[in-house]
Amino acid sequence: MSLTGDQMELREEDIRKHYPAALALLEGFDHTPRIARAGEPVATERSSGVGTRRRFRSTTPGLVTRSTVRPEGVRLLERIEAADDGEALVSPLQAVAMNAVRRALAIALALAEGFGEATALAGLKRANLAGDLPAGRKGEFSELLAAEALISLHVFGNALAYLLSSHGSEVSVEVGDVEEVLSDNGQLALHGALWELDQKLASMAQDETRMVAVMSAYAEQLMEKVALRAQSAAHLGAFTGAVWKVEADDLVIRGFTPAGKARSTSLSMSFKKPEEVIGNHIAKYQSMKLAKMLMAYDFDRRLNPFAELGGFIFTFMGDGMPGTGKTTLIQMMAGLINEYCSVAGYPFRYQNLSTENIDSYQGKSGQNAKDFVNGILDPGVIGFGTIDDIDQLAGKRGDRQSSAGQLEITAVLMESFAGANTVVRGNCTFGMFSNFPENVDDALRQRAGARFLVDGPQTREDYVDILHLLLGRGHEIPLGDHEAFAAQEIRKAVSASFAQHARPREAGLLEVFDRVRGEVGELDTIAKMGRYLKAIQQADARFTGRAIKNITDAVKVRAMDFELPDEWMENPELFLFKGYDEKRAMIEELRVPVTSEMVLQEINRYADSEFRYADKSDEAAIEDMVREFERTEVAKKRFLEGRG
Template structure:
């Protein structure tokens, strides 16, 4: 084991020495289930004349003559071979599963050994075997055994899922809930896990494609269950306080977080250049800034200086009328990130969560949402996740018209975006887009840390620019007296847009503003600004403490109101490839002071959006009630006519 900062290395020799023990577990052991129900599932029958014994003999001392005829025995190697009952030879996929299992078990056993040494558990084990364990250490001994079992289980499942990722095909299999999670000690924990895996393979792994899907899906389920247990378990600091590196597999184990292959998406979308996004000045400017912010992420430290210094946008809401440019904005930001990552050699992953991810099968929509979140959160990539038409995808809580799948998705997104376990590393961002944000659950919408008003072209110049852009160049119509795309010059347009928020735009908020300003005068102190916020809350009770946090985050973004120079993106060694502390210092030098004008503008920007959503929501509700009353009147009229 070697140590570099908070990175620990699991040496290859420490892993390989556990191969014999790992192979022995795969060849066979006995286990009587303690939690899960059910007995050993039968091995699939083979055609007449084809032997059912293993095609190679164990060379592990003491196991060569072992009988495997007992029905209660768990024999995973034989179970894997039976996935293709008609073929007496082990296929490459079957061999890959066997190899991944042996490797995962060996890594887990090596990790357990390191944790045991670091915590002193190895000494307590020896004392216990000798009958010399002090009475006052028994409780600590039990806690450490449980901690070791949780670590070994999660590392085994994590490594297994990681190693099998390249072998997954289009086939998907959904294993049931994992039950046989035993934490008395590490050996028993592995026995329980492998026993249940054997059951799942027998029931679901009917061919080699499904075999890989079953084993990978089972590993994901184990990680989820073990991570939940570990959240309240003590004595895990020796494992969670460091990142553990397995160099031969390019694998980094970081606590109870799944390690996925750092592979980027192959994008086929049509990217847009910034000048092709007409209007939407603030949204375009913030998207361009955010793309460069993401590139400051430090893969070694697994943290972004912007996330630590303040001003990083983890979630944002883009709203506007249909046809105002939300899709174009996504194409622009994804294109910028794709180009920056290609120049730096970073893996980039873009993923969209759409309406097709809502499934009628109970629980599947939530699982799809969790998979989407985990793929984008992967600390080994630069991630960009979008949720288009979120008002159709995530249901309002308590809304009887929302499906169970929509409610599941809402719960997953709320926990992921601002839950107790949310960790913002600064390697990814999530954008929620909607034509009707008033239909999004209030609590979910307020988890959007920034608001991008996507209002499309507004000025005469904007409409000339978009007409010229969409017509293309295959015509002879003269441009006329107009400087093409000059109005899209970002800094000038953004400055004008921000200044426009010096006063509120929505009528309801403007009334609150004028009342407070008449009473207190110019809002130029924290006390006066706080009084304004309270007056807003009295006008709209949904304006809570989370809204204040989002506003202050937006102010911090304004303090970072600068674009990282294009040269830093084009020549990565000037910024991207520098160490974390150097990057943080370079960013800090560019930071601007926070002003009263910034705070006022961000309060008004955010509150305007909330009042706009509330007004639309109320208007929709009123229109629905009017329609209902009209139906009732018509029903009464027809009823009375029928009686008469």
């Protein structure tokens, strides 16, 4: 192993020297399960007759051998080549799977060996073989062997999932829990993992597409199980405290964190330019700022200066009536990020979580949501995740109309967006969009750190601009007394939009605002604004401490009330390729001071949205009750008529 920057290079020769041992494991070994239970005796079917399966033979010319592997033995290569309905030749996908599992094993063995040399394990192994192991070190030896086992298992699963990630398909499978996780030593641990993988392939891999899906799903489940076990294990510092790079595969191993395939998602959407978004001034401005904020992410430090300084938008909610421009806003923001990433050579990943991800199988909807979140959170990419029509996708707790799948998605999103283990690195953002935000679970809605009111064109100038834009050039109608798109000049429009929030818009909140201001005067101190916040909470009990956090986060965004210069995006050398500390210093120079006007505007902007949601929610509930009463009256009438 050699040192490259902050990474340890796992050399190719150190990996390839383990190829023979890895191949021997794949060709066959015996394993008696200790934790998991074996499934149906499928191994005998694998050798049901001469000529029905291809067989691996000895490479020694002229030597005829008989398999000595018992019926319960593990022969993973044969299992993989059997996943093709008896085809005579190994397919390209089967060859990929065979090479991937061999290389994953070799990487795991190489890293385990490196761990042994970096700790006392290698010396203790030699002493144990020679019969010289001191009695006082037997406990340490056992703990180090357990650490080696966990490392071997996680690296194997990590490498296998990574190597297969670009060969997957739309097919997905539920492999169930991983049980045969053994911690005696690295070799036995890999025996247990390969045995269990063989069992799952036997029962689920009816064809090669499902074979890859089973292997990938098993690798993911194995990593998750081992990572939980590692939380209470000892002697793992030598592994978790370093970063290893496998140059040939571009694989980076960072402790028990899964490696993501740092490749861009090819986008088929039609991008929109900012000038094609009419109205929605604040939403458009903050989307443009956020697209540039993401580009400040430092891939070496795995942190964004905006996330450290405050003002980074990790989650936001855009709400508005149908046809007001939510989809256009998504197309604009995705287009900007895609363009910036193309210039900088950064991998960009865009994904949308849609109603297609709701599944009737228990747990599958939650798994789909978790895969979506993890794909965007991948620290090796710039990520943008959207959840369109979230009111249909995520269930509202307590609502009898919410399906189990919808409630699973709600639980995953709540934990992912503001859970105990949520880490905001600043490489990605999630946007939730809805025409009916009042139907979104209150706790999930409050996890949206920023609110974008997508209200579409508002002024006369807006409507002239959108008509002019959508008509295009295939006509000769004069524009008239109007300067096209002058009203869309972003700075001017945004200043006017923010100023409108000096007073609330919703009637219920305006009453609270006027009453408090009548009691204490202008809300120009923290004490007075705190009193206003308490009055809001008394009017709406859902206005909790999380709301205050979202407001202060929005204020910090306003303190970053500047756009990174366009030339910084066009020429990466000016900013994007600089070191983290230099980026941070350049951003700090642009920061503006926080004012009481900013704070009051953001309080009103956020509280307006909550009061708007509450009013709509109450009105919807009243309408439902009215319909229920009407149905009850009709039912009574028919019942009485029937009896008469």
